[in-house]
């Protein structure tokens with residue numbers, strides 16, 4: 722090591738010169754790798770917009786990579802986001818390592834964290850019209866049958882697509898064609914973040930689920946990694 726490098730390193734280790742990384746956390750979101758979470762969130766949200774899932778600023782995606790959680794900003798057109806717009810949270814301390822100026826982190830953040838607390842690697846929230854329609858249909862069926870609103874759940878079997886859904890957390894393999902997929906439905910709230918406690922209750926009541934429907938709103942889907950969350954959401 723040259724003596725100059727050594728002097729610089731000594732200065733850095735004594736914190737006499739701040740690391741460039743400490744001064745400017747942009748390195749956390751700037752990468753040429755398309756699979757870097759900051760790039761991946763933007764690519765996924767553009768695709769989800771084209772499916773009609775995140776229109777009108779609604780919905781979003783969050784990815785966990787190592788100690789970091791990457792989160793989209795709130796109230797922006799999700800299909801137009803750039804990596805520089807992405808927030809980075811330290812999962813352990815729940816403190817922000819990078820906050821883009823002016824923007825606020827997604828209102829879905831506490832719900833995304835509930836999925837990460839269940840070992841998810843990615844959580845996707847959509848306002849898919851199919852998801853909203855399912856919640857309306859189940860609501861109608863329940864009221865026709867005089868059932869309690871608090872116990873609503875979408876159940877389906879003998880449909881090819883459920884073969885792409887894992888049996889459950891800690892369980893080996895995927896559901897079979899004749900298995901029954903159960904997706905709990907929670908009541909909507911006026912503010913997204915207020916959904917957190919009922920989402921957590923549903924996650925505990927249905928420990929095998931990888932999705933929770935939100936009545937008259939949309940769906941949260943998570944998976945062990947980005948690919949699994951995306952494909953499970955598409956089903």
Ligand SMILES: CSCCC(=O)C(=O)COP(=O)(O)O
Nearest residue numbers: 779780781795796827828829
């Ligand atoms: C018009 S969207 C209302 C809030 C909402 O449901 C949502 O999913 C948006 O979350 P954001 O990430 O934009 O805070």
Ligand SMILES: [Zn+2]
Nearest residue numbers: 779780913939
């Ligand atoms: Zn929403």
